[in-house]
Each structure stands twice: as structure tokens, then as C-alpha cells.
Amino acid sequence: MAVERTLSILKPDATRRNLTGKINARFEEAGLRIVAQKRVLLSQAQAEEFYGVHRERPFFKDLVAFMISGPVVLQVLEGENAIARNREIMGATNPANAAEGTIRKDFAESIDANSVHGSDAPETAAVEIAYFFSGLELVG
Ligand code: ADP
Ligand code: MG
Numbered sequence: 001m002a003v004e005r006t007l008s009i010l011k012p013d014a015t016r017r018n019l020t021g022k023i024n025a026r027f028e029e030a031g032l033r034i035v036a037q038k039r040v041l042l043s044q045a046q047a048e049e050f051y052g053v054h055r056e057r058p059f060f061k062d063l064v065a066f067m068i069s070g071p072v073v074l075q076v077l078e079g080e081n082a083i084a085r086n087r088e089i090m091g092a093t094n095p096a097n098a099a100e101g102t103i104r105k106d107f108a109e110s111i112d113a114n115s116v117h118g119s120d121a122p123e124t125a126a127v128e129i130a131y132f133f134s135g136l137e138l139v140g
Helices: 012-016 020-029 044-050 060-067 082-090 103-107 122-132
Strands: 003-010 033-040 072-080 116-118
Touching: 003 020, 003 082, 003 122, 012 020, 012 060, 012 072, 020 033, 020 082, 020 103, 044 060, 044 122, 072 082, 082 103, 082 116
Parallel strands: none
Antiparallel strands: 003 072, 003 116, 033 072
């Protein structure tokens, strides 16, 4: 296994309910390090670009509206096998299908307001990290 980095986002439903510390504890308890982090309000253009792969999906408009409805916390998580490990900790996209003990099972409100984003592959992780963070911001 290799040390990887993955992009994580704490979504507006999580910041609204003051859950950022509880969710960060899940990452740290699982051995992932938060090597960069910033709280921002995304613009519509930024959210549309970030989720561009879903542009043709019926939920795209609602997804973008939700992602700009409040602050998000952008993060880079680092650790062994971090991309898949984070997906495990997050749980399934739809909280109704998420395993016990996962972030989405415990915190998500719905399939839209599902508390966290995590990159799904090494290629997307690299693109997503570079979209939000400069090299100087990745202090390790
Ligand atoms: P994930 O975030 O688990 O990687 P996707 O990349 O498939 O999931 O979708 C991106 C986000 O779009 C999801 O986290 C969720 O917020 C939203 N989404 C996905 N599928 C649906 C759906 N069927 N209805 C509403 N929102 C959805
Ligand atoms: Mg995805």
C-alpha cells in the first residue's frame, strides 16, 4: 500500500450543524492526517466546474445549489491507501445504504445533503486537490 492524498469536502449540511470537529475526528481516528484545510463559500461557477462530470445528471442543478448554500470545508487527507480508506469511512452515497459506523450513516440528512465528498480514484484526487489547493498550502 502506498501513502496517498485525497480531496475531502465537509458539505454545507455538516457546517450548518456544527459537525466539522466530529467528522474530522473520524478521519483522524482512522489514521488519516488532515494536511490542508480551509473553510470557504464556493461560487456557483466553482461548484459547477468541480462537479462537471455530473453535468448531464438530473440532480446536477440541485447538487450545485446545495453546495453553494453555505460554507464548506475543503481538505486534503493523507495516509496509507487514503482514497479508498476515506470512501470506506464516508459510507455509501445514499445514507439509507451506508454501513453502520460510517460518516454518512451517522450524520447525513439525505442523498443530497450527505455531509462529505471524497475523491474516487488517484486521477480524480490529483485533479480535485489541484483545483482547490496550491502546492504551498500542502504542508504535510
Ligand atoms: P459520491 O459523493 O459518493 O462520490 P457521486 O459522485 O455519484 O457520489 O455524486 C456526487 C454527489 O451528488 C453525491 O455525493 C450526492 O450529494 C449527489 N447525488 C448523487 N446521486 C444523487 C441522486 N440520485 N439524487 C440526488 N443527489 C445525488
Ligand atoms: Mg463522486
